[in-house]
Amino acid sequence: MSEYILELNKVSRYFGSVIALQDIDMKVKLGEVHCLLGDNGAGKSTLIKTLAGVHKPSEGDFLFDGKKVEFGSPKDALDAGIATVYQDLALVPLMSVTRNFFMGRELTKKWGPFNIFDTKRANEIARAGLAEMGIDVRDPEHPIGTMSGGERQCLAIARAIHFGAKVLILDEPTAALGVKQSANVLKVVARARARGLAVILITHNVHHAYPIADRFTLLNRGKSLGSWLKSEVSREEILEMMAGGQELDDLQAELEEFSRADHAAAEGTTSELEAAAAAEHSMAQAIGQEADRVHAHQ
Amino acid sequence: MSTMTTAAAPEAKPASDERVRQVSFFRNLLNRPELGSISGAILVFLFFGIVAADSGMFNADGIMNWTTVSAQLGIIAIGACLLMIAGEFDLSIGSMIGFAGMMIAIPALYWGWPVWLSIMFAFTGAMAIGFLNGYIVVKTGLPSFIVSLAFLFILRGLTIALSILFTNKTIVSGVAEVAEGDILAAAFGGEIGTGLFQWFGQVGLIDTYPDGDPIVSGIPMVVIWWGLLTLICSFVLLRTKFGNWIFAAGGDAKAANNVGVPTDRVKIMLFMFTAFCATVFAACQVLEFGSAAADRGLLKEFEAIIAAVIGGALLTGGYGSVVGACFGALIFGVVQMGIFFTGIDSDWFRVFLGVMLLIAVLFNNFIRKKVTGAR
Numbered sequence: 251m252s253e254y255i256l257e258l259n260k261v262s263r264y265f266g267s268v269i270a271l272q273d274i275d276m277k278v279k280l281g282e283v284h285c286l287l288g289d290n291g292a293g294k295s296t297l298i299k300t301l302a303g304v305h306k307p308s309e310g311d312f313l314f315d316g317k318k319v320e321f322g323s324p325k326d327a328l329d330a331g332i333a334t335v336y337q338d339l340a341l342v343p344l345m346s347v348t349r350n351f352f353m354g355r356e357l358t359k360k361w362g363p364f365n366i367f368d369t370k371r372a373n374e375i376a377r378a379g380l381a382e383m384g385i386d387v388r389d390p391e392h393p394i395g396t397m398s399g400g401e402r403q404c405l406a407i408a409r410a411i412h413f414g415a416k417v418l419i420l421d422e423p424t425a426a427l428g429v430k431q432s433a434n435v436l437k438v439v440a441r442a443r444a445r446g447l448a449v450i451l452i453t454h455n456v457h458h459a460y461p462i463a464d465r466f467t468l469l470n471r472g473k474s475l476g477s478w479l480k481s482e483v484s485r486e487e488i489l490e491m492m493a494g495g496q497e498l499d500d501l502q503a504e505l506e507e508f509s510r511a512d513h514a515a516a517e518g519t520t521s522e523l524e525a526a527a528a529a530e531h532s533m534a535q536a537i538g539q540e541a542d543r544v545h546a547h548q
Numbered sequence: 549m550s551t552m553t554t555a556a557a558p559e560a561k562p563a564s565d566e567r568v569r570q571v572s573f574f575r576n577l578l579n580r581p582e583l584g585s586i587s588g589a590i591l592v593f594l595f596f597g598i599v600a601a602d603s604g605m606f607n608a609d610g611i612m613n614w615t616t617v618s619a620q621l622g623i624i625a626i627g628a629c630l631l632m633i634a635g636e637f638d639l640s641i642g643s644m645i646g647f648a649g650m651m652i653a654i655p656a657l658y659w660g661w662p663v664w665l666s667i668m669f670a671f672t673g674a675m676a677i678g679f680l681n682g683y684i685v686v687k688t689g690l691p692s693f694i695v696s697l698a699f700l701f702i703l704r705g706l707t708i709a710l711s712i713l714f715t716n717k718t719i720v721s722g723v724a725e726v727a728e729g730d731i732l733a734a735a736f737g738g739e740i741g742t743g744l745f746q747w748f749g750q751v752g753l754i755d756t757y758p759d760g761d762p763i764v765s766g767i768p769m770v771v772i773w774w775g776l777l778t779l780i781c782s783f784v785l786l787r788t789k790f791g792n793w794i795f796a797a798g799g800d801a802k803a804a805n806n807v808g809v810p811t812d813r814v815k816i817m818l819f820m821f822t823a824f825c826a827t828v829f830a831a832c833q834v835l836e837f838g839s840a841a842a843d844r845g846l847l848k849e850f851e852a853i854i855a856a857v858i859g860g861a862l863l864t865g866g867y868g869s870v871v872g873a874c875f876g877a878l879i880f881g882v883v884q885m886g887i888f889f890t891g892i893d894s895d896w897f898r899v900f901l902g903v904m905l906l907i908a909v910l911f912n913n914f915i916r917k918k919v920t921g922a923r
Contacts, residue, residue, distance in 0.1 A: 325808050340806040342799030344866040345792075353796050354807035356789040366787045 252316030255280050255448050256301065256332075256417055261310030263296055270296040274310070274474045276467050278417065283439060283449045285459040287488065288469035294452045297469065298419050301450070302334040303327030333415030335406045337422050343395040347387055350394055351376040351409050375412075383408040383438050400431025404438050411442055418442055419450045424458045436462045460485045581860030581868060584912035585875040588858060591911055592879050592904070596886040605889035608754040608764040618881025619774035620829055622874050624848060625855035626781050627825030629873035631818045632856050633785070634811075635798035635865030636685060636692035638822045641852055643703035645845025648674045648830035650711050653720040653840035656727070663723070664732035671827050677703070678823025682816035700849070708842045724838030736773075736828070737835025739766030770832040774874070777825070782870040794818070798865030855880050858909055879908050 256278040263271040271293050278284045288294050299305050300312070303321030311318055314330055321327045324334070341350050352372050359368040373390045380387045385404045394402055403423050410418055420439070424432035439462055442449055453459050459466070466483065468475040468491050475491055596605060604610045624641050631638055651670035655661040661669070681699050685692045711718055727733035742765055748754040749762030756762050785791040796804035797811040804811050826845070834840050857863065858879060859872025883904045887897055 324806060328808065334806075336806065338800075338803065340800075340803040342796055342803055342866060344799045344862075345795050349792050349795065353792065353804060354809045356792050358789055365789065367789055367792055369787070 252313070254278060254313075255315055256450075257311075257313040257316075258301075258307075259311040259313065261300065261307045261312060263300055263305055264308045269472055271300070272472050274469075276474065276477065278448045278450060279465075280416070280448045281443060281446050282464040283443050283451055283462050284465045284467065285463035286450060286452045286467050286469065287454065287456065287459060289454055291471070292469040293472040294454075294469055295421065298334065298421055298450065298452055301327070301417075301419055302332060331414065331416035332419065333410035333413070333417070334419040335403070335410055335421065335423065337425065341394055341402055341406055344393055346392060347380075347390040347394055347397075347405065348372045348376045350405065351379065351390075351412075355413060379412040380405065380408050383411065383441055384434075385438075398431065400427050400434050403427065403431075403435050407435070407438050407442065411445065411447065415447060417448045417450065419452070421452050422454070423451070424453065424455060432458055456485055456489050460488070582872040582875065585859045585869075585872040585879065588908040588912045589875045589879050589882075592882050592886075592908060596882060596889070600886060600889040600891075603889040603891065605886055608748075608762070610889065612764045612768070614881045614885035615771055616768055616881075617885055618878045619768070619771040620832065621848070621851055621855055621880055622774040622877035623770070623777055623829050623832075624822070624825045624852040625859070625873040625877045626777050626870055627818075627822035628849070628852035629856035629859060629861050629868055629870055630781060630785065630794060631815075631822050632853070632861045632863070633798045633865060633868040634794045634815055634818050635801060636815055636818070637696060637853070638681065638819060639693065639696040639849045640681065640699035640703055641822055641826045642845040642848035642850075643700045643707065644674055644677070644823055644826035645830045645833070645848060646707040646840075646842055647677075647703045648827040649834045649840035649844050650707050650720065650842070652831060652834050653723050654711065654714050657720060657722055658714055663727045663730040667732045667736070667831055670831065671824065674823040674827040675820045678820040679816060681823075682819030685819070686812045686815050704842075711840075711842055718842040719839055720841070721839035723834055723840070727835055727838075733835050734769075736769055736831035738769050740769065740772060742766040768832070768836070770829075770836070773828055773832065774877075777828075778870060778874045785870055790814070795866060798867075800866070851880060854905060854909075858905075858912055860912070880905070883908070 254277040256276070258274050258276040261271060261274045261276075262269070274297060276284075276286075276297075286294055286297065296305065300307055303324045303326050306320060306322075312321075313319070314332070319330065321330070327334070340353075342353070345353070348369065352367075357368045357372045357375065358365040359371070360366075376390045377387055383404060385401065385408060387405075394405065397405070407418065407420065407423075423435050423439075427435065436458065439449055439451065443464075451459060451463065460480075463480060465477060465479055466488060467477045468488065470491075605614070624645075628638060628641065648670045651673050652663070652666045655666040655669060656663045677699070681696060684690070685695045688695075708718060711720060727737065745754065745762050745764055745766050749756040749760065754762045754764055785794060793804070793809050793811070793814045796807075796809045797814045801811045829848075830840075830844070833844060855876035856868065856873045858876030859869055859874065861868030861873065884901060887900050887904075888894065892900060
């Protein structure tokens with residue numbers, strides 16, 4: 251029994267000549283939300299695909315519950331208890347909520363010599379499973395094409411939790427969502443943590459990650475910049491590490507420019523009025539001068 | 549948002565969502581994919597009921613006429629429908645009909661095999677080819693349209709070449725004689741309910757020949773096969789695990805694979821099933837006509853696809869209905885045979901067939917849009 255449910259020790263992954271991941275160390279605990287941050291191209295997707303069993307590490311050790319594992323396929327990882335919710339959610343829009351909920355793990359009951367899909371009980375369980383996550387599903391027989399992006403995301407997560415995941419990996423869950431929907435998804439993540447799951451949240455949005463996370467790992471260009479507890483690091487420090495110093499300085503300068511403009515406008519609309527008055531004044535002056543000249547001419 | 553609840557939650561029905569209207573049971577019924585094709589069928593029957601009322605179309609033998617045609621198409625339409633829901637096409641169904649017919653007739657007539665053995669041979673051979681078809685599609689990732697199109701040509705060519713090789717003819721007849729008393733032959737080419745129909749004739753419900761035999765002597769087995777397959781396949785599609793896998797594989801194969809649905813296995817099995825359906829068609833046809841011919845089943849794959857689409861199946865997969873395809877085949881059969889009863893010049897047959905089909909599909913679409921609020 252290890253303290254950590256998942257451990258990566260010096261894991262590297264190569265695709266031909268491309269080094270996608272190099273010497274990654276990562277430790278994940280149950281009952282914790284571990285955020286994997288990094289800009290686009292940092293290697294986050296490759297890392298979670300390795301955790302999910304899609305890729306095997308080219309080098310290094312992958313430990314699950316203290317034991318070394320090698321997953322041959324995503325199904326192996328799923329069977330071990332690592333559930334991954336990808337950006338495309340693994341949901342079929344034309345099928346109903348219940349059919350999606352039980353896809354691949356259909357509930358059957360005996361009907362004479364046959365095994366049939368127990369739709370009645372499946373509907374009840376799907377509805378209950380979703381209600382536990384705070385999602386009120388209108389009619390579980392409706393196709394999920396009618397649900398919003400946030401609701402679908404929550405459905406995918408609730409499904410993973412219901413089927414006994416120990417580790418939940420979420421790949422950019424809030425990337426395509428609005429503010430309220432993102433908040434709903436993060437609430438579901440909190441519930442998952444409260445149930446004792448380990449959650450690995452991949453995102454490039456610090457503002458979503460920071461409130462919910464307990465631990466951070468930063469990736470930059472395939473390498474890990476380190477892991478920190480939330481108490482050890484501030485939001486700004488993370489942003490700085492993610493973006494890199496120079497880009498942040500440029501961003502800083504631009505932001506200062508904006509804030510100066512905002513500040514001026516916020517000083518009351520006086521500056522605008524002043525400018526308008528000044529313009530009028532100079533116009534009047536110019537007209538007056540013209541008039542004088544004409545007058546003088548005549 | 550409901551708070552964290554205990555086991556009490558599943559018992560209590562959640563409060564109704566204020567954003568959902570109460571939709572009547574009737575409206576819910578109309579939402580089903582079959583509705584469009586059932587309406588189309590009613591429309592078609594109305595049309596012919598008015599135009600061809602006393603032409604003999606709705607006599608016993610008229611009914612048997614178009615029912616048989618519908619049944620034949622219905623059998624392969626079911627196979628095509630299931631495969632289409634899973635996201636693939638099988639364009640070789642028609643050629644398989646011809647090929648399977650030869651697989652039944654040639655061994656029975658030229659190699660001295662009993663008919664039941666030839667029939668089993670045909671089923672095994674056809675399903676093996678279906679497996680090959682599916683395996684190629686699944687392993688190479690090529691569009692099934694192309695792979696099955698290749699098999700369309702290969703099988704048709706083999707039918708012609710092999711029948712000439714073995715028999716020097718392209719029409720192989722004489723099956724009726726060798727099929728006398730064969731158990732399996734009766735299951736495909738026979739009729740049931742002969743006693744009942746004799747009684748109908750005696751009582752005057754059905755017209756009779758001068759010698760007292762009713763003009764319709766029984767229900768052909770092809771109709772029974774149609775009904776059985778519709779019931780079984782609809783049940784499998786809607787009420788079993790495998791049916792859920794079919795919807796999943798067609799709706800989004802990648803998503804389905806990610807949650808552990810064996811989409812490859814599903815697709816291969818469905819290709820074998822379309823081959824099975826084609827062989828049922830061929831068996832019924834060969835034993836009814838007593839012969840196999842190299843041009844049997846020509847273009848039938850397109851008719852099967854049309855019937856499935858009329859029945860509500862999406863060409864892109866993931867949605868469809870077996871009952872709908874059943875009614876789609878009915879529409880096709882009624883229109884195809886009904887045209888002759890209306891007395892229209894048979895030169896215009898194909899034009900009218902196409903026009904009526906277009907109308908049926910458009911009507912189907914209109915009903916579907918109206919009812920589902922434009923999907």
